[in-house]
Amino acid sequence: MPRTVRIGIGGPIGCGKTELIEKLVPKLTALGYKVGILSNDVYSKEDARRMAVRLGEKVIDKDLIVGIETGLCPHTAVRDDPSMNVNAADQLEKEHPELDLILIESGGDNVTLTFSPRLADFFIYMIDVASGDKTIRKGGLGILKADLLIVNKIDLAPYVATTIPDSTTKTANLDLMREDAEKMRPDKPTIFLSLKEETGIDEVVDIIREKALFR
Amino acid sequence: MSPVPEEMLNLIRISDTFFPLGSYTVSQGMEQLVTDNLAAKDRIYDIISVYLEKIWKSFDLQIFFFALQAARNNDIDALLELDRFCFASKIAEESRISTQKTGFNLANAMEFREHTVGISYKQMIKTGKAPGMYPIVLALVARELNVNEQGGLSLIYVNLIEVVASLVRLAEIDYLYAQEIMSDQITGIDLPVKQFPDLHQSCPIVDIASMRHEKNTHRMFIS
Numbered sequence: 001m002p003r004t005v006r007i008g009i010g011g012p013i014g015c016g017k018t019e020l021i022e023k024l025v026p027k028l029t030a031l032g033y034k035v036g037i038l039s040n041d042v043y044s045k046e047d048a049r050r051m052a053v054r055l056g057e058k059v060i061d062k063d064l065i066v067g068i069e070t071g072l073c074p075h076t077a078v079r080d081d082p083s084m085n086v087n088a089a090d091q092l093e094k095e096h097p098e099l100d101l102i103l104i105e106s107g108g109d110n111v112t113l114t115f116s117p118r119l120a121d122f123f124i125y126m127i128d129v130a131s132g133d134k135t136i137r138k139g140g141l142g143i144l145k146a147d148l149l150i151v152n153k154i155d156l157a158p159y160v161a162t163t164i165p166d167s168t169t170k171t172a173n174l175d176l177m178r179e180d181a182e183k184m185r186p187d188k189p190t191i192f193l194s195l196k197e198e199t200g201i202d203e204v205v206d207i208i209r210e211k212a213l214f215r
Numbered sequence: 216m217s218p219v220p221e222e223m224l225n226l227i228r229i230s231d232t233f234f235p236l237g238s239y240t241v242s243q244g245m246e247q248l249v250t251d252n253l254a255a256k257d258r259i260y261d262i263i264s265v266y267l268e269k270i271w272k273s274f275d276l277q278i279f280f281f282a283l284q285a286a287r288n289n290d291i292d293a294l295l296e297l298d299r300f301c302f303a304s305k306i307a308e309e310s311r312i313s314t315q316k317t318g319f320n321l322a323n324a325m326e327f328r329e330h331t332v333g334i335s336y337k338q339m340i341k342t343g344k345a346p347g348m349y350p351i352v353l354a355l356v357a358r359e360l361n362v363n364e365q366g367g368l369s370l371i372y373v374n375l376i377e378v379v380a381s382l383v384r385l386a387e388i389d390y391l392y393a394q395e396i397m398s399d400q401i402t403g404i405d406l407p408v409k410q411f412p413d414l415h416q417s418c419p420i421v422d423i424a425s426m427r428h429e430k431n432t433h434r435m436f437i438s
């Protein structure tokens with residue numbers, strides 16, 4: 001029996017990781033996939049509770065949402081010593097062998113974040129436009145290595161100034177960000193979207209199906 | 216007899232914070248002591264001495280020594296009895312569970328040779344037939360890696376690091392002061408073997424802190 005596919009989602013605090021899961025789960029469920037969630041929170045199990053409330057029992061059983069406290073080292077918890085998460089994922093899989101995939105939200109952390117290959121089969125790194133359009137060109141393991149890079153909150157681009165000196169626009173320059181993504185990760189997909197306006201989410205679902213679930 | 220380099224390095228390896236025990240998620244009640252203002256800077260030394268004398272040296276270490284003996288005798292029943300005794304003696308649930316998780320992680324990261332008590336016991340832990348508390352698993356590992364009694368050093372060190380590092384991570388003390396504490400606790404340390412009837416674990420300040428911590432919804436450490 002194949003192991004449940006584990007998808008890691010990492011990125012800085014507030015980039016929209018939990019929001020992404022909240023938008024993905026109903027779509028994946030509608031396609032017939034059984035989804036479990038592990039949520040790493042640096043402080044409290046707030047995100048796990050929030051998802052249980054917002055997704056509701058109709059979409060996902062609350063037993064399938066597990067909160068994990070990581071002890072101030074969110075990157076350690078998913079990379080250097082992911083034992084806590086691996087154990088929790090194993091446990092979830094044991095109790096729910098019907099699961100097709102487990103989404104693992106890392107605690108909000110830095111741009112060098114990656115997932116241990118023992119923990120995640122597929123790694124999504126997420127940033128948002130409002131924290132500066134320079135982020136992709138700055139690089140970092142998350143940007144370079146992720147199987148999928150998501151640039152969220154494009155709806156906010158008109159409201160923030162560009163941080164790239166040679167930008168011809170005054171506000172955040174999405175075209176330059178696309179060029180940067182092309183240069184930094186030529187063979188890997190990058191999706192620009194707005195979870196708020198619900199654009200681009202189907203593309204994410206397609207990539208997950210094609211490159212992580214293979215079906 | 217001191218260990219040869221290979222054994223020495225293995226002893227360091229299993230004690231190092233890079234070794235995947237999940238220690239960085241554990242504060243052993245220290246987070247709550249800090250929250251409750253019971254770990255003011257002038258009391259930190261006293262509190263860490265309490266952990267050292269009343270919990271690690273008098274209890275966990277003794278369990279380790281007994282388990283090592285049981286492992287030498289290939290006595291699975293004795294190991295299981297010690298394991299259950301250790302489990303039952305950790306009064307606060309979260310300290311019980313975190314000691315068990317650490318044990319599980321240690322077993323998981325270790326390859327035992329075929330036909331050893333270690334490989335059989337690891338299987339029992341994985342299938343839920345044994346609790347797999349850290350001191351018990353460490354004894355099996357100490358035997359596997361041929362570090363034997365010296366494994367007790369690892370037990371003391373790992374526990375000490377959990378508590379001191381949590382203080383640094385909570386920004387209660389700075390990284391150099393942490394080394395001062397470590398150095399002072401290590402200087403002149405003795406690791407006495409006690410007799411079974413004396414074996415006990417009682418440290419109300421830590422037990423109460425752990426129980427309060429269990430109910431705390433805003434926390435960073437699992438214990």
Ligand SMILES: Nc1nc2c(ncn2[C@@H]2O[C@H](COP(=O)(O)OP(=O)(O)OP(=O)(O)O)[C@@H](O)[C@H]2O)c(=O)[nH]1
Nearest residue numbers: 012013014015016017018019108152153194195196
């Ligand atoms: N304008 C706008 N806001 C968004 C978008 N996506 C998410 N947000 C908001 O960004 C905030 C943070 O979103 P979360 O999903 O909690 O972010 P997170 O990455 O899970 O945060 P941590 O778990 O704390 O690291 C929330 O207030 C969201 O509503 C978007 O596309 N546009």
Ligand SMILES: [Mg+2]
Nearest residue numbers: 017018047105
């Ligand atoms: Mg979140």
